[in-house]
Amino acid sequence: MSRWAPRVTVATVVERGGRYLLVEEDRGGPLSEFNQPAGHLEPGETLADAARRETAEESAWQVAITDYLGLYVFTAADGLVFHSHAFVATPLAWLDTPLDTGILAAHWLTYSEIDDLERAGRLRSPLVAQRLRDLRGGRIYPLAVIRER
Secondary structure, three states: OOOOOOEEEEEEEEEEOOEEEEEEEOOOOOOOEEEOOEEEOOOOOOHHHHHHHHHHHHHOEEEEEEEEEEEEEEEOOOOOEEEEEEEEEEEEEEOOOOOOOOEEEEEEEEHHHHHHHHHOOOEOOHHHHHHHHHHHOOOOEOHHHOOOO
């Protein structure tokens, strides 16, 4: 018997001077899509380690994870369920490394610019905007709410 298992992912909301770090992805459609740096948890990683790694791989930014934004449950159009752990981070250094396959560029965008992308249907999922609204609304938690290892 197969057991249902949601996909465990991480996402990182990074703010710098009133702008937010988003990555532009080629998803095979006519237009690119925008997302926070995000990806899957790898075996042996903590959630925060995965968030740091994915941010570096997708945006070439080294970050310090500062807070936990929450667990976001999302069911994709194909029926896959994702448990996305979102983190808040501060940028530390640009790494000048190649971006992951499928990532076209990393951008620092204002909330207004991201709102325009949402209206145009260019955000990868509704979670992108929801995470930003939650952060801007002060809905953050200390990292100690996560117990690992």
